Amino acid sequence: MSLNNIFQFLVPKDKKFFPLFEQAASNLVLLAETLHEAVNAPKTERDEYYRRIEELEALIEEITHKTHLELSRNFITPFDREDIHSLVKAIDNVADYMHGAASRMRLYQVEKITKSIRKLTEINLESCQLILKGIKELRDMKDHKAIKDTCKKINKLESKADSVFDKAVADIFENETDVKNIIKYKEVLSALESASDKCKSVSNVMEQISVKHS
Numbered sequence: 498m499s500l501n502n503i504f505q506f507l508v509p510k511d512k513k514f515f516p517l518f519e520q521a522a523s524n525l526v527l528l529a530e531t532l533h534e535a536v537n538a539p540k541t542e543r544d545e546y547y548r549r550i551e552e553l554e555a556l557i558e559e560i561t562h563k564t565h566l567e568l569s570r571n572f573i574t575p576f577d578r579e580d581i582h583s584l585v586k587a588i589d590n591v592a593d594y595m596h597g598a599a600s601r602m603r604l605y606q607v608e609k610i611t612k613s614i615r616k617l618t619e620i621n622l623e624s625c626q627l628i629l630k631g632i633k634e635l636r637d638m639k640d641h642k643a644i645k646d647t648c649k650k651i652n653k654l655e656s657k658a659d660s661v662f663d664k665a666v667a668d669i670f671e672n673e674t675d676v677k678n679i680i681k682y683k684e685v686l687s688a689l690e691s692a693s694d695k696c697k698s699v700s701n702v703m704e705q706i707s708v709k710h711s
Contacts, residue, residue: 513567515636521560521588522629528553529625532595533618536610547603554596561589580706587699594692605681613665617689620658624696627651631703644707651700658693
């Protein structure tokens with residue numbers, strides 16, 4: 498038995514941090530679902546989805562704050578303190594960019610939702626579902642291959658999002674003549690692509706934690 502495994506055996510089962518991670522990740526999935534539903538809804542119904550996204554983003558921010566408070570109060574943590582900070586901050590960043598995309602669509606009054614926007618929200622939803630899966634796998638810290646496979650899937654989705662984004666931007670510059678529309682769509686697409694990048698950041702932190710405890 499390695500020193501790491503001995504330490505994990507002696508440390509009491511975590512009852513503070515993992516519930517917070519799972520709350521953050523579960524709400525992240527809800528946010529991603531709501532955003533995907535928003536871009537597939539009639540324009541007259543989108544405002545209600547945008548309001549819900551704002552509420553979920555604020556809730557995830559609150560969970561991030563609670564996690565930082567728990568870090569300051571607790572000496573014993575399930576893994577390195579800097580990794581806890583990195584994990585919850587990375588999840589919060591995903592929420593920020595998805596919320597940013599929704600805010601831009603609302604503020605810029607983006608009425609026509611393109612296939613690329615829908616595809617990126619779909620990719621981000623799948624990535625967020627995998628983040629929740631990865632967090633649950635980290636709780637047990639038994640099946641490191643499963644964690645690695647989950648992270649690999651998130652990374653592949655990020656590459657897919659990059660391709661969708663590049664093609665969408667090229668199409669905008671080729672086919673759109675209204676400068677205002679070019680700016681609007683590029684801003685929304687950039688926020689969605691950045692959310693995908695941040696999903697990969699969560700994946701990197703999860704994999705790093707898994708490697709340290711393998």
